[in-house]
Amino acid sequence: MAEIAIRNVAKTYGKTTIMEGVNLTIRNGEFVVILGPSGCGKSTLLRLIAGLEEITAGEIAIAGQVVNDLEPRERGCAMVFQNYALYPHMTVAENIGYALKVAGVPRAERQARVAATATSVGLSDFLDRKPGQLSGGQRQRVAMARAIIREPKVFLFDEPLSNLDAKLRVQMRHEIRRIHTQIKATSVFVTHDQHEGMTLADRLVVMNKGTIEQVGTPDEIYDRPASLYVAGFIGSPAMSFLPGRVDAARQALVLDQGAALPLPRALVQAAAGRLVQAGLRPETLSLTAPGMGQIDARVDFIEELGAERLYHLLVEDLPLSVLSSEKQRPAEGSPIGVAVPLGAVHLFDADTGRRIEPQAAEASVRAMA
Secondary structure, eight states: OOOEEEEEEEEEETTEEEEEEEEEEEOTTOEEEEEOOTTSSHHHHHHHHHTSSOOSEEEEEETTEEOTTSOGGGTTEEEEOTTOOOOTTSOHHHHHHHHHHHTTOOHHHHHHHHHHHHHHTTOGGGTTSOGGGSOHHHHHHHHHHHHHTTOOSEEEEESTTTTSOHHHHHHHHHHHHHHHHHHOOEEEEEESOHHHHHHHOSEEEEEETTEEEEEEOHHHHHHSOSBHHHHHHSSSSOOEEEEEEEETTTTEEEETTSOEEEOOHHHHHHHTTOEEEEEEOGGGOEEESTTSSSEEEEEEEEEEOSSOEEEEEEETTEEEEEEESSOOOOOTTOEEEEEOOTTOEEEEETTTOBBOOTHHHHHHHHHHO
8 A cells, every 4th residue: 555644744944934734645546636836835745755855844654654754765656857867878778777776686687677667658669779869758758667667656746747848748648647547556746737637637736835725636626616726726718707796685696897697596695795706717608799698898809729719808807708619709899798607606705715615505504403
């Protein structure tokens, strides 16, 4: 078993707190992606698991053993870095098999394991080449093969695809997922790229300023973001936000601009009278003739995306985006309507930024009964 238990972990540098109160359990064989912008603490957390940084407070256990005081080589982890970290004077075969050579594995066994590992990542034809003769994607495969051959308990990936072009990143995402399915090791992958996270993860961990904002499957986090931060970070194109107040009499969210967006009854009960931010995903909205939708807007500019267009609109002075496969081209500055389906509105408390859930009202009713 290679479960990773992170318990109330904190990390400081002098008087600067990088993270605190981080709690997370990564199950055996699970692929977890830690996602967030630069500076949120995701790479620091990975390095704490690996033993490349010392924990200030709390503890980390791998396979049931607390590893706070263990050296990196004693933790059973293999790490794949952004910059590959290959030995330039060694061949691909020598790079892949180096850890086995240091461990004293006999030459014949070492060669057999190198050949088998190289086959699993598509490097059989490149074993005699040196890193300088390889493409970026091939070098990343060598780095992965070097980690795989050690048969570690845990794989740790620190933004390994950041140096690759867009097409190759897509290919390598699929390759990493295939290898994970094949070897079934516990994997922790750090990235700022939500596409990588959504593609690879069994569960996503969204970090913000050294704390965990939300943990869940990609679907859970996309469909039910726990905060304004998560809602704005997850989703492409990004969610739009409009302020308003929930009006129980009208069973609607009344935006500051005057538009009324119908809400499900349970959501109205949960948020009646509260000031909120309404989150609207561009792909859930559609364009209408002026005055025919729930929201009146004007066209700011239109972004061509091939099969679709992203319409950047203004509701008074606030931005609102609509993603559509309809090839309309209204003039910039012209009025336009936006239709908002019932159930498309995500509500977030204006003060706390936390998601408002319908069951909150039901729970409070039960508590008072």
